[in-house]
Amino acid sequence: MWLLYRKSFLLSGAAIFMVVAVVTQSQTVSTMAQSKVANSSLLQSPLGSILAINDKATQSSIPAINVTTSALYDLKKRMEARVAKDKNDYEAYFIKGMVNFQLGKTQLAYNEMTELSEREPKFHLAHLLRADIIASRANVMSDIGSLGFSTDQKTLNNQLSALRNEARMRIQANLKPNSLGKVPLQLLNLSPTIKTALLVDKSSHRLYIFKRENSNTPARLVDDFYISTGRKPGNKITEGDLKTPEGVYFITSWIPDGELPEKYGVGAFPTNYPNALDRKLGKTGDGIWLHGTDRIYYSRPPLDSEGCVVLSNPDLKKIQHLISPGQTPIVIAEQIQWVSVNEWHKKRAEVLKSIERWRLDWESLDVQRYLGHYGKEFWSGQHNQRSWKQYKTRIAKQKTYQKITLNDLSLYYYPEQLDGEGRAGSVVLARFTQKYQSNNYNGEIRKRLYLIEEVEEVEKTKKSGTWKILYEGR
Numbered sequence: 001m002w003l004l005y006r007k008s009f010l011l012s013g014a015a016i017f018m019v020v021a022v023v024t025q026s027q028t029v030s031t032m033a034q035s036k037v038a039n040s041s042l043l044q045s046p047l048g049s050i051l052a053i054n055d056k057a058t059q060s061s062i063p064a065i066n067v068t069t070s071a072l073y074d075l076k077k078r079m080e081a082r083v084a085k086d087k088n089d090y091e092a093y094f095i096k097g098m099v100n101f102q103l104g105k106t107q108l109a110y111n112e113m114t115e116l117s118e119r120e121p122k123f124h125l126a127h128l129l130r131a132d133i134i135a136s137r138a139n140v141m142s143d144i145g146s147l148g149f150s151t152d153q154k155t156l157n158n159q160l161s162a163l164r165n166e167a168r169m170r171i172q173a174n175l176k177p178n179s180l181g182k183v184p185l186q187l188l189n190l191s192p193t194i195k196t197a198l199l200v201d202k203s204s205h206r207l208y209i210f211k212r213e214n215s216n217t218p219a220r221l222v223d224d225f226y227i228s229t230g231r232k233p234g235n236k237i238t239e240g241d242l243k244t245p246e247g248v249y250f251i252t253s254w255i256p257d258g259e260l261p262e263k264y265g266v267g268a269f270p271t272n273y274p275n276a277l278d279r280k281l282g283k284t285g286d287g288i289w290l291h292g293t294d295r296i297y298y299s300r301p302p303l304d305s306e307g308c309v310v311l312s313n314p315d316l317k318k319i320q321h322l323i324s325p326g327q328t329p330i331v332i333a334e335q336i337q338w339v340s341v342n343e344w345h346k347k348r349a350e351v352l353k354s355i356e357r358w359r360l361d362w363e364s365l366d367v368q369r370y371l372g373h374y375g376k377e378f379w380s381g382q383h384n385q386r387s388w389k390q391y392k393t394r395i396a397k398q399k400t401y402q403k404i405t406l407n408d409l410s411l412y413y414y415p416e417q418l419d420g421e422g423r424a425g426s427v428v429l430a431r432f433t434q435k436y437q438s439n440n441y442n443g444e445i446r447k448r449l450y451l452i453e454e455v456e457e458v459e460k461t462k463k464s465g466t467w468k469i470l471y472e473g474r
Helices: 002-023 031-038 069-085 090-102 106-119 124-138 153-175 276-280 313-322 341-363 367-371 385-396
Strands: 043-046 050-053 056-059 063-065 187-189 196-201 206-211 220-226 247-250 267-270 289-291 303-305 329-333 374-380 402-413 427-438 442-458 461-473
Touching (some): 063 090, 063 153, 069 090, 090 106, 090 124, 090 153, 106 124, 124 153, 153 220, 187 341, 276 442, 329 402, 341 367, 341 402, 341 427, 341 442, 341 461, 374 385, 374 442
Parallel strands (some): 196 329
Antiparallel strands (some): 050 056, 187 402, 196 206, 206 220, 247 329, 267 289, 402 427, 427 442, 442 461
16 A cells, blocks of 8 residues: 555656646746637646646646547547658647547557657657646646745746647647638639748648649648747737738748847748738838747747747748748738638639739720729829829820730738728739830839729628729839
């Protein structure tokens, strides 16, 4: 009997020390930022033990996966397939261990987390789950606050909360993948020069990698990863607001780790935030990058950056070869709009038709028809709709013929909410090479159009309108 009590004491003590060791290395995360992430209907109470800190019961372990047993086995099967494909897929390995623990396969889960924590010592979630397993064997509660650790209760609670929230995001993204049977509306058309596109879903803290198939087929999802975003929720408006912007951006360059502070990890891909639309909307700030993680950590909590999109270093290395500065788009949205393939084709055809009509009307020298494609809020440099009409009318009088060819066309459907107040109407960014020929001028340029869908309201019902040009520029 004495040996049994001694074993129980050793197991519980080991679990407590492991939890404290993990959280004292983790980042401190603001309570306000983390509370938003904590609201998940899929993930409920923690597994294993509950540690009482200073006489107050505090969750110390990984949240349970609140689904049916059959759903757990389905999740396990998918994670096993991922691990078989990539032995360094630590997220899949971790979730597989969680599922085994919840299914009662404690020894198997313990062995898996031991192996994972040895292979990637900085993956703190693996250590925490391993501590849960040890504590569940002992089936005891302990008072960490009375053990004399230097970590104060508030900091410990925040760090444990950060780890649990990261686990929630990883589990939720894999439990019910939004992409099953659907495609992102944001990628309406990728030109032949765009090999891959990056999509960021802030609500699920996920980065999706898509590859172009062909001109008439939606891009194919090839991988997805857990990410951290800005400490404050919402769309970035002003410099220093700690929010991650939402919009269509492009990777501009690559900065290796030797030229960066340690907090950026193995390197960084700067983006072109703020773009032309951001500046028009009065948004400020800069330095929004896709980058790695400080090497003392494997990953960061869901809401933890100053506005950048942050990957673990292994994940950033994994996708580095897929990103081409000057070419690769990164679309950031609160929620990606997943639609059926039929809906994707319908919206794509609608926008392509509007652009082709604009090209034909411009080419026809019918100035009034051509100018009818520009919206009420149009701007280009110093021009508004009125001055643009005057300028184009004057130019047209000098033409006897003109031919316009558009090549290398990409279309990106903008995130629904463009600013903090939420603009009405959908927006599409078109990027292409324009070849212009006329009797007195020939030239070829890269051009951007922002097109806005002007929606009519008929008898209090919104009716889909036409696509008008909101911005034209290089």
